[in-house]
Amino acid sequence: MSLTLQRTALDVIGDDLTVDLPDGTTVPFAHLDYAATAPCVRAAADAAQNLLPWYGSVHRGTGIRSQTSTLEYERARDLVGDFVGTRPGDTVIFTRNTTDALNLLARSLPEGITTIVFDGEHHANLLPWRRPLRLPTPATPEAAVAALRQALRSLHGPALLAITGASNVTGEIWPVRALADEAHAYGARVVVDAAQLAPHCPVDLDDLGADYVALSGHKLYAPFGAGVLAGRADWLDAAEPYLSGGGASVEVGTAAEDVRWAQGAARHEAGTPNLLGAVALGAVCAALKGADRGALHSHEQDLLARLREGLAGVPAVVPVSVFGDRQPRVGIVSLALPTQDPAVIAERLGREHGIGVRAGQFCAHPLTRRLTGSARTGGCGTGAVPGLLRASFGLGTTGNEVDRLVEALRRLTSRAG
Ligand SMILES: Cc1ncc(COP(=O)(O)O)c(C=O)c1O
Numbered sequence: 254m255s256l257t258l259q260r261t262a263l264d265v266i267g268d269d270l271t272v273d274l275p276d277g278t279t280v281p282f283a284h285l286d287y288a289a290t291a292p293c294v295r296a297a298a299d300a301a302q303n304l305l306p307w308y309g310s311v312h313r314g315t316g317i318r319s320q321t322s323t324l325e326y327e328r329a330r331d332l333v334g335d336f337v338g339t340r341p342g343d344t345v346i347f348t349r350n351t352t353d354a355l356n357l358l359a360r361s362l363p364e365g366i367t368t369i370v371f372d373g374e375h376h377a378n379l380l381p382w383r384r385p386l387r388l389p390t391p392a393t394p395e396a397a398v399a400a401l402r403q404a405l406r407s408l409h410g411p412a413l414l415a416i417t418g419a420s421n422v423t424g425e426i427w428p429v430r431a432l433a434d435e436a437h438a439y440g441a442r443v444v445v446d447a448a449q450l451a452p453h454c455p456v457d458l459d460d461l462g463a464d465y466v467a468l469s470g471h472k473l474y475a476p477f478g479a480g481v482l483a484g485r486a487d488w489l490d491a492a493e494p495y496l497s498g499g500g501a502s503v504e505v506g507t508a509a510e511d512v513r514w515a516q517g518a519a520r521h522e523a524g525t526p527n528l529l530g531a532v533a534l535g536a537v538c539a540a541l542k543g544a545d546r547g548a549l550h551s552h553e554q555d556l557l558a559r560l561r562e563g564l565a566g567v568p569a570v571v572p573v574s575v576f577g578d579r580q581p582r583v584g585i586v587s588l589a590l591p592t593q594d595p596a597v598i599a600e601r602l603g604r605e606h607g608i609g610v611r612a613g614q615f616c617a618h619p620l621t622r623r624l625t626g627s628a629r630t631g632g633c634g635t636g637a638v639p640g641l642l643r644a645s646f647g648l649g650t651t652g653n654e655v656d657r658l659v660e661a662l663r664r665l666t667s668r669a670g
Contacts, residue, residue: 262296262540263474265649272607280607283654288421288585288645289611290471291452293533297475300536301529311526312500312519326528329535330518336538337447337466337483338457344486346518347479347531351448352377354467354482355415357521358444359383361492368413369404369441371397373575373620375421378446382415390620394428394576398435405439412441418450418461422617422624422641423574424557424585426450433462444484448472452647453553453583455546458484470534473541474648479530490516498523549648553584556646556655560586563659569593569666573624573641584650587615587641589625590666595642598665606661608654614640 270282284292304325309318311326334345348354359381362368368382373390386404391397405412414436419426433443444465447456451468458466465484470477482489494501494514501523504513514520564570570588574580590598599612614621621640644658 260295262294262299262536263544263648264295265474266293266295266298268292268649274605274607276605283606283608283657285644285646285650285654285658286609286611287452287647287650288424288449288472288615288643290476291474291647292649293476294474294537294540294648296536296540297470297477297533301477301533304529304532308528311528313525322528325532326526329531332535332539332542333481333531334483336456336542337468337481338459339483340458342486343458343484344489344518345481345483346489346521347526348467348482349478349527350469350471350480351446351467352381352480354480355444355446356381357482357495358465358467358489360495361489361521362413363411363488363491366411366413367408368415369401369436370415371400373420373422373617373623374415374417375446375448376616376618377448378415378417379617379619385415386412390575390623392576394431394580397428398431401432401435402439405436405441408439412436412439414441414443416443416445418445418447418456419453419583419585420575420617420620421449421585422587422615422620422643424449424582424587424645425574425576425580426454426582430460430462437462442485449583449585454550470530470537473534473537475530475533475537477527477530477533479527479534481534486517489521492520494523495521496523500524500526553647553650556650556652557582557584557586559652560644560655560659563656564588564662567659567663567666570642570662575620575624584647585643585645587621587624587643588662589641593666595640598662599642601665602658602661605665606657608658608661610642610644610658612640612642615643 271279272282273279307321309322311322330345368385370385371390372387388400391400436443442464445461445463447466447468452473467482470479501520502512503515573587573589595612599610602608
């Protein structure tokens with residue numbers, strides 16, 4: 254009897270990579286760094302591949318290539334909109350990534366808005382805001398809500414809460430709905446940085462209680478350089494265009510100031526857009542929306558439990574968390590290594606065991622400093638400072654890969670390692 258392998262839209266491309274180890278053996282590569290960049294899935298690759306014969310200018314031509322490209326670009330916008338549950342009056346703007354999406358919103362805030370952030374955010378959601386009110390990251394979800402309430406009471410004027418859906422350091426899911434309800438009770442708006450939430454959980458604007466959501470295609474299995482800001486259109490329609498140029502301008506006169514800017518997404522998407530990125534992202538959004546996300550979630554939670562159980566037997570590594578072990582989390586675990594340099598262990602995991610993880614501060618310096626108790630700072634992503642070691646996973650990750658990581662960590666952190 255022959256086995257027929259069914260190709261599905263969410264198959265991970267490259268899950269059969271192998272690496273040669275110094276001892277002469279060859280092992281399957283275990284990619285456990287999804288939180289940085291997830292691998293491409295078939296839906297994204299197929300969507301890009303299928304469009305190539307038709308590829309042309311978006312919103313700019315009458316030929317069949319241009320017409321098809323325009324249709325596909327706008328279809329991708331609809332698919333992403335469906336994925337995040339856009340409502341009447343919402344817009345979907347294609348950006349480069351989450352960083353770009355949050356910078357776009359930050360530049361579009363009306364005068365007088367105070368942005369409130371917790372200091373445990375990824376830098377993409379910490380740095381774009383002008384003079385934000387930064388709250389210390391609290392020890393419990395309830396304390397987060399209480400701290401927000403206090404901040405909102407002390408403010409005299411409109412506010413925006415910028416909050417992560419899931420931490421890129423600890424994987425913990427933040428109490429977004431409770432925070433959003435609190436924010437809305439004081440008339441504030443809420444933007445959710447869903448870069449790490451969207452690959453693991455449904456991100457519905459209404460369910461989250463969010464006014465805006467930002468995400469990255471390359472973390473959502475569509476690594477073609479597109480991201481998204483979706484949510485309420487009013488501030489965005491009233492703001493200066495994020496990018497000035499063709500496509501964003503409806504009419505340009507001879508005087509420098511004589512420009513009529515477009516409304517809607519076009520206002521902030523000047524220049525030729527990233528068609529393949531948008532289409533690939535739309536395709537993954539559609540595939541995920543049609544998938545059994547409950548089953549994907551259960552599989553991931555099983556892997557998490559397996560990893561945490563295994564790590565409990567490795568005394569030299571300590572999983573870190575903000576809210577404690579019981580907080581729901583996505584497939585991201587960061588480890589403190591009190592007696593070793595995480596960068597060295599991460600490098601040896603790659604070279605000697607064929608396992609890809611990440612070490613460092615993960616562009617969340619205030620949080621990682623607090624979690625490691627370290628007072629040192631350093632370059633983002635350089636691995637030049639002792640920080641944490643992070644394993645993260647998603648579609649395509651297997652129990653065997655988790656077991657290999659645990660075993661390799663046990664060996665590398667033991668005296669003989
Ligand atoms: C929680 C979170 N927000 C924002 C970002 C920034 O994403 P990007 O680099 O795709 O802009 C990241 C990236 O790791 C992240 O983990």
